[in-house]
Amino acid sequence: MNKSDSMLGAAKLSLHTEMGQFLNDHRIRLLDAIAVHGSLSAAARSLPMSYKAAWEALDSMNNLSARPIVIRSTGGKNGGGTQLTPYAHKLISLYKAMEIEYQKSLERLQEALEQTPEAKEVNDFRKLMNRVNFKTSARNQLVGTVTSVTIGAVNVIVELKISEQLTLVAAVTKDSAQSLGIEFGQELVALVKSSQMVLHQGDKLKLSANNQLKGVISRIQPGAVCSDISVELEDQKSLSVTITQESLEQLALKIEQPVTVCFNASAVILCRYS
Incomplete structure (x- = not known):
């Protein structure tokens, strides 16, 4: 042929x-x-x-x-x-x-x-x-196992174990949790848009963000308006964060600099395998 x-x-x-x-x-x-x-x-x-x-x-x-x-x-x-x-x-x-x-x-x-x-x-x-x-257009995709499910009046708080040293928290509506059939031990994919994350310097943070993941900057891709920052987390996982060029200059970010990536549980989209 x-x-x-x-x-x-x-x-x-x-x-x-x-x-x-x-x-x-x-x-x-x-x-x-x-x-x-x-x-x-x-x-x-x-x-x-x-x-x-x-x-x-x-x-x-x-x-x-x-x-x-x-x-x-x-x-x-x-x-x-x-x-x-x-x-x-x-x-x-x-x-x-x-x-x-x-x-x-x-x-x-x-x-x-x-x-x-x-x-x-x-x-x-x-x-x-x-x-x-x-x-999907979301660059940050992390696979995790459900380790905790807390049902509230409106939302359901789901805790995912991404790796031995990484945990992520997501908040979904009760309808969404029911549709996904979320339960303990289930494997899910967590999606987070890079624009919904915030970078912070230092360890002593007082923030309402549910997710505060420590890492080091491994790559900086400057842009005319916004820049892409790659942050290396524990266990060789990573996140891509988008910040303005102005923020990049004000924070004076550099390679190998320790930072904390912060984002709310509501910013996490959970997806189930078909």
Whole structure:
């Protein structure tokens, strides 16, 4: 079969969690390049890929993974060295093995579709394949397990264990909690927009924000109006925070500076796996 004539095209395996893309061909090549160069900036240049895109891809993988994919040591504007964990090497091997099988399955599927005279059935199938991938504009996506559910007069307070050292609190309406079927031990995805977070310096804070997560600044991406700040948390998790350029200058933020990321429980959107 000539792959260029295939209705489905050559197989490029893309693995998704229920709330976002986890692994694909581009990310695997990025991980392979990191293994070779030991540096995110060098790996990005070799592909080529922008440093910003590479950084955000690593953040997404680490946040959605049960175990860290990479370990980064900050230092300098490009974030220092980057190393793959043993878990990442296993994932790469598994992905490449699955991609081979995926290609074989796609070729068998193509042969079956070519023998189907009903064009509508083929089009319906292709529409279905396009709908199975779900994307969200929220850059901060953290997976956690429900450790506490407190039912109030109007809202339900849900506590999520993101990792051994990280806990997050969300507030949802009773109707939403019932719709999601939230219960102890359930795994949920927490989404938080970067613009709904506030950065603070120092440890002695008196704030009403339910979530106050300590970390260090690992990347600063200045902009004309707003800047993106990446904050490395415990257990290789991270958050992206958007602040104004004026705030960036007033706070005199710099790489490796300790900060606290604050946001209200109401700013957290909870999502359940289908």
